[in-house]
Amino acid sequence: MDTTGTFFLPPPNSTIASDVDALFYFILYASIFFFIVVVFGSFWFAVKYRRRGKKEFTPDISHNTRLEIIWTVIPTILVFIVFLWGFNTYLKMNVVPKDAMNVKVTGQKWFWSFGYDNGITTTNELVVPVGKPVQLTMSSKDVIHSFFVPDFRMKMDVLPNRYTIAWFEATNQGTFDLFCTEYCGKGHSEMIGKVKVVSGREYDEWIASNANPGAGMAPEEFGAKLFKTKACITCHSNDGSKNTGPTFKGLFGRMERLQDGSNITADENYIRESILEPQAKVVMGFQPVMPTYQGLLKDEEIDAMIAYLKTLK
Numbered sequence: 001m002d003t004t005g006t007f008f009l010p011p012p013n014s015t016i017a018s019d020v021d022a023l024f025y026f027i028l029y030a031s032i033f034f035f036i037v038v039v040f041g042s043f044w045f046a047v048k049y050r051r052r053g054k055k056e057f058t059p060d061i062s063h064n065t066r067l068e069i070i071w072t073v074i075p076t077i078l079v080f081i082v083f084l085w086g087f088n089t090y091l092k093m094n095v096v097p098k099d100a101m102n103v104k105v106t107g108q109k110w111f112w113s114f115g116y117d118n119g120i121t122t123t124n125e126l127v128v129p130v131g132k133p134v135q136l137t138m139s140s141k142d143v144i145h146s147f148f149v150p151d152f153r154m155k156m157d158v159l160p161n162r163y164t165i166a167w168f169e170a171t172n173q174g175t176f177d178l179f180c181t182e183y184c185g186k187g188h189s190e191m192i193g194k195v196k197v198v199s200g201r202e203y204d205e206w207i208a209s210n211a212n213p214g215a216g217m218a219p220e221e222f223g224a225k226l227f228k229t230k231a232c233i234t235c236h237s238n239d240g241s242k243n244t245g246p247t248f249k250g251l252f253g254r255m256e257r258l259q260d261g262s263n264i265t266a267d268e269n270y271i272r273e274s275i276l277e278p279q280a281k282v283v284m285g286f287q288p289v290m291p292t293y294q295g296l297l298k299d300e301e302i303d304a305m306i307a308y309l310k311t312l313k
């Protein structure tokens, strides 16, 4: 993992990062250079041509063709350099290499989930092999989010009504921050995740071990793990404290008052329904903001969640 970031930029950890940085620094230093020329030039002329006595008058100069050509041609060349350089980099960022592996990315309030071709899904953690192009096919289940990994210089909006495509190739192993960078409501600042870049061998092992994630665990133990890895913890506490959603402490078997005024006992069926169809029966005093976990949790994972809830007395 390259950790040598600079004052301006985090460390470059993808194939595209050095291209982006080079253009950034070109624009930055060109701007600094002309800033100095303009500011110091202004001072210098102000002092040099200050009025010294009553008889001095500035000559009436209408124009200077040679100067005007120079200050038109130089900026035009600079703008063309920036445009061509930027366009070239933009194409590189947008044309996905043919040998890229594909990961489906779903943004929803307020977490990320990742779906792999072999059926593995993860939440807030994207695991990829180093040195391999990864195509992200992204969509949102609710509002606009934006997928941003500063170390990869990669940012793409995630929209509710169509797919957006982005790709990267990580050049170093390590764990990198993933942010949502489009304001998406109350939990926006918590919509964060990690991109774990591992060796090809570790990646294959990870794929193999995640094909059956609850293996060798008691259901309630597996449920406790899912509580964190599936991001329930973002909105539900397990210690009684208030959050976006009702606390899980003492939830199982509790009588809940619903928004329509009726009462319900939080049993297995209610919990299952609330996971798959969160808006069906919303507890009074809470907003109907929970996303559905349809397609994100398998049956045995829902069972494990219920087993875990039973332990939170």
Ligand code: CUA
Binding pocket: 107, 108, 110, 144, 145, 146, 180, 181, 182, 183, 184, 185, 188, 189, 191
């Ligand atoms: Cu999702 Cu901000």
